[in-house]
Structure formats: C-alpha cells, structure tokens
Amino acid sequence: MTKTGRTFFLRPQDMIGIAILAILLLVVLPLTLDNFRLQFVGKYLTYAFVALGLVLCWGYAGILSLGQGVFFGLGGYCMAMFLKLEASSVENTKIQTTPGIPDFMDWNQITQLPWFWEPFHHLGFTIIAVLVVPAIFAFVVGFAMFKRRVGGVYFAIITQALAAILTILIVGQQGYTGGINGITDLRTLNGWDIRTDSAKTILYFVCVGLLLASILLAYFVKSSKLGRILVAMRDKEDRVRFSGYDVSNFKVFVFCLAASLSAIGGAMFTLQVGFMSPSFVGIVPSIEMVIYTAVGGRLSILGAIYGTLLVNWAKTSFSESFPELWLFGLGGLFIAVVLTFPNGIAGLYQTYVAPRLGPLFGGAAKRSDATPPAPPSSGHAPAAAE
Amino acid sequence: MNTPVITDTMNKDFVLAVEGLTVSFDGFKAVNDLSFYVDENEIRVIIGPNGAGKTTVLDLICGRTKATTGSIKFKDQELTRMKEHEIVRAGVGRKFQNPSIYEDLTVFENLEISYPKGRSVVGALTFRRDAPVKERVQEIAEMIFLADQLDQRAEYLSHGQKQWLEIGMLLIQDPELLMLDEPVAGMSVSERKKTAELLHTIIKNRSVIVIEHDMKFVEDIAHKVTVLHQGKILSEGPMAKVQADPKVIEVYLGH
Ligand SMILES: Nc1ncnc2c1ncn2[C@@H]1O[C@H](COP(=O)(O)OP(=O)(O)O)[C@@H](O)[C@H]1O
Ligand SMILES: [Mg+2]
Numbered sequence A: 001m002t003k004t005g006r007t008f009f010l011r012p013q014d015m016i017g018i019a020i021l022a023i024l025l026l027v028v029l030p031l032t033l034d035n036f037r038l039q040f041v042g043k044y045l046t047y048a049f050v051a052l053g054l055v056l057c058w059g060y061a062g063i064l065s066l067g068q069g070v071f072f073g074l075g076g077y078c079m080a081m082f083l084k085l086e087a088s089s090v091e092n093t094k095i096q097t098t099p100g101i102p103d104f105m106d107w108n109q110i111t112q113l114p115w116f117w118e119p120f121h122h123l124g125f126t127i128i129a130v131l132v133v134p135a136i137f138a139f140v141v142g143f144a145m146f147k148r149r150v151g152g153v154y155f156a157i158i159t160q161a162l163a164a165i166l167t168i169l170i171v172g173q174q175g176y177t178g179g180i181n182g183i184t185d186l187r188t189l190n191g192w193d194i195r196t197d198s199a200k201t202i203l204y205f206v207c208v209g210l211l212l213a214s215i216l217l218a219y220f221v222k223s224s225k226l227g228r229i230l231v232a233m234r235d236k237e238d239r240v241r242f243s244g245y246d247v248s249n250f251k252v253f254v255f256c257l258a259a260s261l262s263a264i265g266g267a268m269f270t271l272q273v274g275f276m277s278p279s280f281v282g283i284v285p286s287i288e289m290v291i292y293t294a295v296g297g298r299l300s301i302l303g304a305i306y307g308t309l310l311v312n313w314a315k316t317s318f319s320e321s322f323p324e325l326w327l328f329g330l331g332g333l334f335i336a337v338v339l340t341f342p343n344g345i346a347g348l349y350q351t352y353v354a355p356r357l358g359p360l361f362g363g364a365a366k367r368s369d370a371t372p373p374a375p376p377s378s379g380h381a382p383a384a385a386e
Numbered sequence B: 001m002n003t004p005v006i007t008d009t010m011n012k013d014f015v016l017a018v019e020g021l022t023v024s025f026d027g028f029k030a031v032n033d034l035s036f037y038v039d040e041n042e043i044r045v046i047i048g049p050n051g052a053g054k055t056t057v058l059d060l061i062c063g064r065t066k067a068t069t070g071s072i073k074f075k076d077q078e079l080t081r082m083k084e085h086e087i088v089r090a091g092v093g094r095k096f097q098n099p100s101i102y103e104d105l106t107v108f109e110n111l112e113i114s115y116p117k118g119r120s121v122v123g124a125l126t127f128r129r130d131a132p133v134k135e136r137v138q139e140i141a142e143m144i145f146l147a148d149q150l151d152q153r154a155e156y157l158s159h160g161q162k163q164w165l166e167i168g169m170l171l172i173q174d175p176e177l178l179m180l181d182e183p184v185a186g187m188s189v190s191e192r193k194k195t196a197e198l199l200h201t202i203i204k205n206r207s208v209i210v211i212e213h214d215m216k217f218v219e220d221i222a223h224k225v226t227v228l229h230q231g232k233i234l235s236e237g238p239m240a241k242v243q244a245d246p247k248v249i250e251v252y253l254g255h
Helices: A012-032 A035-060 A068-087 A103-107 A115-121 A123-147 A152-172 A197-223 A225-235 A237-241 A247-273 A283-296 A301-321 A323-340 A344-361 B008-013 B054-061 B084-090 B107-114 B121-126 B131-143 B159-171 B189-202 B215-221 B239-244 B246-253
Strands: B014-025 B028-039 B043-047 B069-074 B092-095 B177-181 B207-211 B224-229 B232-237
Touching (some): A012 A035, A035 A225, A068 A152, A068 A283, A115 A123, A123 A152, A197 A225, A225 A247, A225 B121, A247 B121, A283 A344, A301 A344, B028 B054, B043 B054, B043 B215, B054 B069, B054 B207, B084 B092, B107 B131, B159 B189, B189 B215, B224 B246, B232 B239, B232 B246
Parallel strands (some): B092 B177, B177 B207
C-alpha cells in the first residue's frame, strides 16, 4: 500500500494505539491470565471483528445494521461445516444408519450429504467461503436496499428481520443445519485436534493476528478517500451524490466489508469455542454487538475493540452472579452511553485523556486530519442517513 | 410564453434546452409546461416569488426530482433519463439553497472529495493526494477566500464561508453548466460583494443558472432573466425589459 507513494495510512497516534493493543493481547493477557480466562478473551475478540465492521458501516457511513449476527453466523457455520465433515468420517460414524454424514443428519433420517455441504470437505474452499458467502449475501441485500435508497431506520429494521429469518431457517431445517443445537462436537482441523489447551492457545494467537490485520485494513479504508466519502455520505448524502458519486455503491461496499469482517469473527468463534449455533445469529446477539460498538465508540476502530472486551467481561462477571439482571444491565448501559457519552469510551478518551497525552507525542494528536469523532450535535443521530 | 418557437434540430446551439417540462406532486403542478433555453457562456438568473418552483426546476435538471413529462437536453444528452451522478459527470454542477458541505471534514477534504477523480469504489480506495490534486485544491481555495482555512473543520466556518466552500466544491469539478440556488441569501453586505466578485470570475467559460432574490445582485450579473410564477414563465428577457413588464411588477417586484 505504501509502495504506491501515498503518505503512510497510519498516523503516529494510531500506530501507538495499535502497538498498545497488540502488546496487551499478545503479551500482557497471555502472561497474566490462566488458560481458561484467556479462552474467554479469545471468544470476546471474535465479536470484536463484528464491532470493527460496525465502526466502518455504522460509525463512519451511518448505516446501522441490526443484523450483523447473520454474517457472524454465516462465517461461523461455514467453518463449522468443514469441521463437522472432518469429525464425521465413516470410521467415526460407523454406528449411524448412514455412516460418513454428520450425526444430526442421520438423526433426521437424511441418508445423503446435501449438495451444498459437499464443497466443505475442502479447507481452501471453506476459507474462501467464510469470506465470500457473507459478502455475497450482504451484496444482494445491500444492492436491493441501497439502490432503492432504503436507509436509516428502515434499513435497520430490515437487517433485524433478516437475522430473525435466518435463525428461523436454521432452526427449522435441522436436518441440514443441526437446528437449535447448532453444529456441535467439532474435533479436528486437518487432523489437528482443536480441543486441547495448546491448540486453543494457538488459536487465540491466530485470532489476535487476524484481528490486528483487520484493524490495519480498517485503518487503510478509513484513511483512504473512500473513508472520507463514507463520512461525507453520513453527513450530506445528496451533496456526495451531486458530486458525481454513485452513493449506493459505496454503501454496498462498506456493508459487504463489514459482513466479511464479521464472518472472520464467526469462523474464529467456531474454531475456538468448538461449535456454532443459531443463538449467535439472531436479533439479540446482533443488537448486543451494536452495543459493544456504541460503548467502545462507534467512530473509533480501537475503541470498538475495547468496548467489546469490556462489555463482555462485564457480562461474564455479572451473569455469574446475577444472570437474570444482565439484559437490563446491558440495556441500561446502552441508554447511558447514548445519552451521556455518544462517542463511547473512545470519545471520553479523546476529550479527557488525549489532550493531556498530546505533548508526549510531540503534538501529533493535535492534527485534526482524517476523521476525528463527530461533534456531539451529530453524535445523537447515528442512523440519520437523511 | 415569450420564448421563441424552436424546433428540435436547432437545439444544438444551446447548452441547455428545457421543453415542456412538467412535474406534478400529487396533482399539484410545481412546474407546469416550462420551456427555456440557455446559451453557451450565458448567465441566466431565475427570479420569482417563494414557491414559484425555482428550486424545483434545478431539482429537475440535476435529476433530484423526476419530471412527469417534458425533456431536458444538455448538449444533446437527455437528462431526464440519466441518474444524478451521471448528470454530474456529464458536466452539470448544482449548489443547494442551504449550504451543503461536509461538516465533519476539513475544508481541504471537502474540496478533495469534489475533485473529479476516483469516483468509483476502487478509484476512491486507491486515490492519491498527489501534487495536481493539492495544487488544484489550493487554487480553488484561493478563489473562494478560504486558503487560510484549509485545515479547519468545515463546521467552524461562517455561513458565508460555507456558501463559498460549496461553490468551490462545484468549481473544482469544472462543470459546463453551473446552477446556484440563492448563493448570497443570508450573507452580510461585505460577503455579498465578495460573492458577486467570485461569481464574475467563475462564470467565465461556462453557462450559469442562478436563482436569486437580491435585485441589485441580479442586475449586476444577469445576461437574461427568467421570471417564474406558479410553475410557469411570467416573463423572460434582459433585466431592463423584465423590470418594466407590468405582469412582473404586479406579482413580484411590486412588493
Ligand atoms: N418534493 C416535493 N413534494 C411536494 N411538493 C413540493 C416538493 N418540492 C417542492 N414542492 C412544492 O413546489 C412548490 C415550489 O417549490 P420551490 O421550487 O421550492 O419554490 P421556490 O424555490 O421558487 O421558492 C412549493 O409549493 C413546494 O411546496
Ligand atoms: Mg427555493
């Protein structure tokens, strides 16, 4: 990217921020947390991919999707299908009526592997499918909606409906999907047992690596002219349109990008946690992921990662003691964020901490370049895509 | 009404030929069987009372509103069948009535987005802020009196400066037809003067349609004036003729 001669796409403070996050995730947490806790962090980080996509899609472009669980799920299911097929070798399933197919299919009197499962015998295909299947789905939805100029609240409701529909479909077609239980009992990846502690540690590092790469990608998009066009569209869509841009193409692009990022998270979830189920696809998880982003700061790439970690950490600690109160806590948190600090943790950081750190970085933080957090005036109406 | 009868074959001489243009909003004809023609390098001013349909005419030309019937030809391209961004790319620029700029971006970034390059998704991702871009932005910024504000967020500009910025965003596209909707509305006297000066420099080598209420300003810049009333042309011609037209005095200038 830098070879083309453009100015490097990371500002000094971005590099410092990414370095701090990398040290935290790659060094500090692995050294201080036991395996069990580290696996939790690994699981939380898979949601951070979704939050990252939401920063681009919702924060920058103003397109609020309440259905990102769909893409997380599609990515997760693609990976789960591969792992399930590997776990369902003829040898492992010889007690079944039809050996060699996943157990839940056998229970549902299916005697032949459905055609769309076939390609998931190949890891290469699976990896491409993780990225491309959700993107194609997002493209179809985005194209249909954005070309018709459906936006704002209507778009949010439609994405929510999609999350509901996909959940119902997965649950209803249990012979093909594993139904409400999802796809479980996943064992090996190309022969490598993913259930051991050492495998889980390795997968944690793979997950962090992919997340850091995705963060770099997000920064690249943000700092390109496309990133500024997204911000411009959020503010004055008509002005962008009447400056010669086909606005819908940009919306479709960012929606697809967010979908692919979410899907990487979903696939990493399946690998680390060892199953995938419709409970990660539906409306509730989709909204939770929006809340992670809002808490972290919907305009901040790094903020969204911290938001995801913090809310999930709170969720885990909270639901251990008061499980039934968690949803109220989460709802309250969301309302508090929207009302009192619309730019989330990152906004608080920008307002109270960064000015004091400014001198440390040789004034680098003062540059108003790229996209600073939106002013409070526009902060309250994220979905107002006019 | 007073427009000459022109046949299709003669349209080539005009930059813009609007013929029989009608738009109906739930039966209400905001623009009613309107025809007018704009020459190369002509400055046309459209005046008329509030609600006459002036803004709607610009909306129709730039594709924001779809015509019910009629034709809009821009250098032989039928605009009524084109999408908004295609119309812009064909060379039609339009300034909105209220300053429409990107408040969250800097003045530089506002102008850069309007720079006519990298307008596709891939083009925008690979767009480079190279020397020609920087020079052009600088050049435009100087024209619109904002050279010292390039790194400032646009939301901190004054109302007049925002109007100039939007004009600059159009200029950087170098449109052949520039349409300005009340460019001096809400400006102070000194800003008005500067804007008139700005318009005199930017109208070179292009056709301009300006909607304006300020009669002194109109007199100053117009080659030809079109008076709209209830979606129809009430009078058209040079300023002196229009000002003397009793119908115009009755519905508009008399107030
Ligand atoms: N999209 C629309 N839907 C319904 N009515 C409209 C629409 N746009 C304009 N109008 C009506 O058309 C008339 C002309 O409006 P406009 O072109 O804005 O007038 P002007 O700019 O001359 O003041 C007004 O009565 C306005 O209410
Ligand atoms: Mg108007």
